[in-house]
Amino acid sequence: MTDEKDFLSGYDPGDFPAFAVTADVVLLTMRAGRLCVLLIERGGPPFKGMWAFPGGFVKLDENLDQAASRELQEETGISGIDLTQFASYGDPDRDPRMRVVTVSYLAVVPDLPSPQASTDAAKARFWPVDDVEGTLAFDHDRILGDALSHLRTVVEYSPLAASFCEREFTVADLRRVYESIWGVDLDPSNFQRKVLGIDDFLVPTDRQSSSSAGGGRPARLYRLGKVSELRPPILPPD
Amino acid sequence: MTDEKDFLSGYDPGDFPAFAVTADVVLLTMRAGRLCVLLIERGGPPFKGMWAFPGGFVKLDENLDQAASRELQEETGISGIDLTQFASYGDPDRDPRMRVVTVSYLAVVPDLPSPQASTDAAKARFWPVDDVEGTLAFDHDRILGDALSHLRTVVEYSPLAASFCEREFTVADLRRVYESIWGVDLDPSNFQRKVLGIDDFLVPTDRQSSSSAGGGRPARLYRLGKVSELRPPILPPD
DNA sequence: ACAGTTTTTGTCATACCGACTATATCTGTG
DNA sequence: CACAGATATAGTCGGTATGACAAAAACTGT
Structure with a gap:
């Protein structure tokens, strides 16, 4: 067996392949019924x-979650939201300049009024995911695909969609x-019965929405409850 | 904004915090009805x-999956099994000697006849997970906990348990x-109806098991089918 | 007033689930 | 060889969830 075997016991600190480690954030939102992702144009x-x-380098004195939070804060002004790690990527040629491993996080936010513009970055904006698939820098197309696949699965069993x-x-x-995440149409009546039947998922308020343009009965407003796992799960149709 | 912001455009290669990157494998198996994990004693x-x-260092010319496969092969002789990445860990103090980010993989195998002994490592063996929780080196207790939590969830929707x-x-x-993974008792009759009702999950053979010591009717033998997602899922009791 | 729209409740047949019963087929023992 | 014990497998039954659909409620705009 090679000397790699006891890597944790007998080596000199500094005697290892040097990697750069970054934390990337796939920040998703919904705009006009379309799933959108926050991207930054490369200069x-x-x-x-x-x-x-x-995203950016993880610093030597912070952990991975902190790095993702900090980078998101620095580049978009957004903080206080849930970041969940979903995968890491480290193919040798994913960055032509050096060996980089990136730890990827998924974040979900409501449609942002304009905090976006408050940053100095004129080159940051939301893009509909269908409009950018296959066009991103590095291996970010693959990462986006994995993030969306992860999202489609997670919303079945967790209340993440409400974010x-x-x-x-x-x-x-x-x-x-x-409907946007799965690309399907759901029966409003059956969907209502299902989500309201899950304990502690939606807690009713005494208020209701002003009916949108084109009419229609006003709908009751809900807040997200304290549920952590949806039982039974909300499964997509066949 | 700091210069971290444009980390992908304007820096000198080599001008970044240097990390060690390792791939660890949480290899699980079932022995005498107990969930066991392969561990190596630190010398x-x-x-x-x-x-x-x-586990061990990722080399500069291989990707993360390859590193995990190679380390598993080198240290246990096991190859050709599914390795699925489930989380990465990079707290600043997780290794007192250096800054290490580890990418963790989950592997599941049938009870091994003895391939284990074929390696030179006398210090490698399977441990029941209940006997080692809270005793592992580094942050491996946390990693094991996350792996088990991941396992308990994944077996609901994927055929991984059959591995x-x-x-x-x-x-x-x-x-x-x-039953071992969830720590519960399941009704044999209802379980049978459920798993046989999932298309392409279990494909029957024309053979049956020799009835075990103590008697009992011999059971039909099945092979794992080509299903990738269990619909409906197999949910644990309340 | 009326058409159009959306929300919300209700109906009904079917599928699924947990608890339970019954039957099939083996081992081991006297 | 009869019979107890064990395990596998099939079936029953009531309660619950589901999908397709109908209907009523409550708004907007003309």
């Missing part, structure tokens, strides 16, 4: 002019989130 | 005499896997 080579996720909605939202708001 | 400091997962069984196995074999 220099490689991949100059292409778009990539916000796309404002603090108070209607059942129809939530239904449209699921 | 030197730090954590000398304690037990840790197999604990031999190539041909009975419904009762599979049921005992779920």
Whole structure:
């Protein structure tokens, strides 16, 4: 067996392949019923002019979660939201300049009024995911695909989908989130029965939404409850 | 904004915090109805005499999956099994000697006849997970906890639990896997109806198991089908 | 007033689930 | 060889969840 075997016992600190480690954030939101992702345009080579996720080097005195939070805060002004790690990427040629391993996080926010513009970055904006698939810098296309796949699965069993909605939202708001994520149409009646039947998922308020343009009955407003796992799960149709 | 912001465009290669990157493998199996994990005893400091997962440095010319496969092969002789990445860990003090980020993989195998002994490592063995929780080197207790939590969730929706069984196995074999993973008792009759009702999950053979000591009707043998997602999922009781 | 829209409740047949019973088929023992 | 004990497998039954659909409620705009 090689000397790699006892790597944890007999080596000199400093005697190891040196990697750069970054934390990337796939920040998703819903705009006009379309799933959108926050991207930053690259100002220099490689991949100059292409778009990539916000992210950056992990510092020597912070952990991975902190690095992701900090980078998101620095580049978008957003803080206080849930970041969940979903995968790491380290192919040898994923960055032509050096060996980089990136730890990827998924974040979900409601449609942002304009905090986006408050940063100095004129080159940061949301893109509909269908409009950018296959065009991103580095291996970010693959990362985006994995993030979306992860999202489609996670919303079945966790209340994450509600993070796309404002603090108070209607059942129809939530239904449209699921429809966008899965790319399907859901029966409003059956969806309502299902989500309201899950304990501690949606807690009703005494308020209701002003009916949107084009009419329709106003809908009751709900807040996200304290549920952590949806039982039974919300499964997509066949 | 700091210069971290444009980390992908304007820096000198080599001008970044240097990390060691390792791939660890949490290899699980089932022995006598108990969930067991493969561990290696540490021969030197730090954590000398304690037990840790197999794993080692990622090389500069291989990707993360390859590193995990190679380390598993080198340290246990096992190859050709599914390795799925489930989380990465990089707290600043997780290794007292240097800054290490580890990418963790989960592997599941049937009870091994003895391939284990074929390696030179007299210090490698399987431990029941209940007997080692809270005693591992580094942050491997946390990693093991996350791996088990991941396992308990994944077996609900994927056929991964069948990887604990031999190539041909009975419904009762599979049921005992779920019972061990979840720590519950399942009704044999209802479990049978459920798993046989999932398309392409279990494909029957024309053979049956020799009835075990103590008697009992022999059970039909099945092979794992080509299903990738269990619909409906197999959910644990309340 | 009326058409159009959306929310919300209700109906109904079917599928699924947990608890339980019954039957099939083996081992081991006297 | 009869019979107890064990395990596998099939079936029953009531309660619950589900999908397709109908209907009523409550708004907007003309």
